[in-house]
Amino acid sequence: MVFKLGLLGLGTVGTGTAEILLNPEGRNPLLKEIEIKSVGVRSLSKARSVSFPEGVLTDDLESIVNDPDIDIIVELMGGLEPVRSLLLKAIANGKHIVTANKAAIAMHGAEIFDAAQEAGVYVLLEAAVGGGIPILKPLKEALGVNRISRITGIVNGTTNYILTQMAQKGANFDDVLTEAQDLGYAEADPTADVGGLDAADKIAILASLAFGGRIKREDVYTEGITQVDAADISYAQQLGFTIKLLAIAQQKTSNGQSLQLRVHPTLLPQDHPLASINGVYNAVLVEGDPIEQVMFFGPGAGAGPTASAVVSDIISIIGILKSAQGSQRLNPLLSPEHQHYCAIAPMSELVTRFYARFLCNDNPGVIGHLGTCFGKHDVSLESVVQIGYQDSLAEIVVVTHDGTEANFHNALTEIRGFSLLDNISIASVLRVW
Numbered sequence: 001m002v003f004k005l006g007l008l009g010l011g012t013v014g015t016g017t018a019e020i021l022l023n024p025e026g027r028n029p030l031l032k033e034i035e036i037k038s039v040g041v042r043s044l045s046k047a048r049s050v051s052f053p054e055g056v057l058t059d060d061l062e063s064i065v066n067d068p069d070i071d072i073i074v075e076l077m078g079g080l081e082p083v084r085s086l087l088l089k090a091i092a093n094g095k096h097i098v099t100a101n102k103a104a105i106a107m108h109g110a111e112i113f114d115a116a117q118e119a120g121v122y123v124l125l126e127a128a129v130g131g132g133i134p135i136l137k138p139l140k141e142a143l144g145v146n147r148i149s150r151i152t153g154i155v156n157g158t159t160n161y162i163l164t165q166m167a168q169k170g171a172n173f174d175d176v177l178t179e180a181q182d183l184g185y186a187e188a189d190p191t192a193d194v195g196g197l198d199a200a201d202k203i204a205i206l207a208s209l210a211f212g213g214r215i216k217r218e219d220v221y222t223e224g225i226t227q228v229d230a231a232d233i234s235y236a237q238q239l240g241f242t243i244k245l246l247a248i249a250q251q252k253t254s255n256g257q258s259l260q261l262r263v264h265p266t267l268l269p270q271d272h273p274l275a276s277i278n279g280v281y282n283a284v285l286v287e288g289d290p291i292e293q294v295m296f297f298g299p300g301a302g303a304g305p306t307a308s309a310v311v312s313d314i315i316s317i318i319g320i321l322k323s324a325q326g327s328q329r330l331n332p333l334l335s336p337e338h339q340h341y342c343a344i345a346p347m348s349e350l351v352t353r354f355y356a357r358f359l360c361n362d363n364p365g366v367i368g369h370l371g372t373c374f375g376k377h378d379v380s381l382e383s384v385v386q387i388g389y390q391d392s393l394a395e396i397v398v399v400t401h402d403g404t405e406a407n408f409h410n411a412l413t414e415i416r417g418f419s420l421l422d423n424i425s426i427a428s429v430l431r432v433w
């Protein structure tokens with residue numbers, strides 16, 4: 001039996017995917033039952049590193065999703081439209097979907113999965129989170145019997161590369177970003193990466209699977225790394241921390257009533273398992289009962305690793321189609337059926353430690369002022385250190401014990417009111433693991 005694929009996109013990941021499919025020797029034998037029927041691109045005149053028989057390459061993507069001969073659509077174009085419309089058409093035409101597009105799924109997942117349930121087709125997206133790291137299928141299957149309490153990920157290679165370079169070379173953000181762009185690790189427009197938006201798309205997908213409910217993308221609190229200063233990285237190191245952009249989904253109460261969903265730079269103790277994940281690598285730490293902790297690590301992007309995840313989804317679908325020929329039921333392990341939305345706790349209720357760096361006149365009593373003010377708002381201090389000077393202003397770094405986000409920010413508002421007295425300014429605020 002031969003299963004026919006329509007590939008939408010032949011860029012980095014599309015080319016990697018075609019290379020695996022066209023070279024099946026020594027890989028899973030199901031690959032030999034696949035034919036690439038059509039490949040949709042924007043430009044037919046562009047030079048390509050893989051070649052196809054006459055007529056396979058087309059710029060008419062509608063013709064692919066409407067082709068009755070095609071069983072599976074593999075979407076590797078990126079972006080929201082025309083992807084959303086093409087996927088909905090393909091689903092309505094009874095085609096299974098494999099995609100690497102976290103943005104489209106995080107934004108339009110509810111509509112796409114509803115349509116897929118109704119049509120009785122699969123939508124698989126292993127490559128959308130963690131590139132080559134198998135994480136979605138393990139969450140659905142191998143870890144599916146656990147009660148998940150928290151998922152913590154370094155899920156964006158660009159920002160992890162930038163923070164690693166800043167830490168290892170003492171370089172500042174702008175210089176490292178330029179270098180990352182020259183090396184091809186960062187896009188010309190890096191907003192989605194450095195602004196934390198790409199990581200937010202991914203944690204929305206992970207949380208939905210781990211906690212068995214839909215997530216509204218706008219419910220993910222999102223901070224990027226543009227405000228992380230070389231001084232903070234250096235002070236964090238002196239205090240025994242390393243700064244990582246973490247995407248966190250956490251059950252807030254033991255009865256599982258609401259979730260905390262957030263992406264922000266975080267000071268991690270240097271012995272935390274995620275603290276040593278450097279460069280463009282990704283890792284996802286899953287905590288649950290009874291598994292305790294399990295960590296997935298690997299290449300979070302790139303043609304080959306991402307294509308490995310794409311093709312694994314393709315053969316999952318083919319394996320099911322072969323074993324369940326004639327059956328109309330979807331395998332619930334691969335096709336989650338939840339339709340309700342998870343309740344998300346407001347950030348003001350988050351309880352965490354904080355790091356804050358203040359610049360102020362070097363007057364006696366400033367540290368006392370700070371301690372009193374934090375105390376008044378129920379935030380106790382773990383350490384207060386006057387680390388150095390910047391432009392004749394004293395630089396004071398504070399690390400708090402656990403406190404609520406609301407109390408901490410109330411204290412900061414009051415501290416800003418000291419400005420007349422001590423010329424105090426808040427240079428940076430970060431959360432501490």
Ligand SMILES: NC(=O)c1ccc[n+]([C@@H]2O[C@H](COP(=O)([O-])OP(=O)(O)OC[C@H]3O[C@@H](n4cnc5c(N)ncnc54)[C@H](OP(=O)(O)O)[C@@H]3O)[C@@H](O)[C@H]2O)c1
Nearest residue numbers: 009010011012013041042043076077078100101301302306
């Ligand atoms: N790159 C990675 O390492 C990576 C990792 C994980 C997930 N992903 C995801 O994988 C997807 C693809 O990424 P990529 O890096 O492979 O992208 P890419 O290199 O930019 O390739 C995009 C492909 O889609 C085609 N395309 C885009 N818009 C089109 C349109 N409107 N009509 C027809 N064809 C169109 C392009 O055609 P032309 O070739 O003619 O321009 C190109 O072949 C994205 O969703 C991305 O987020 C990528």
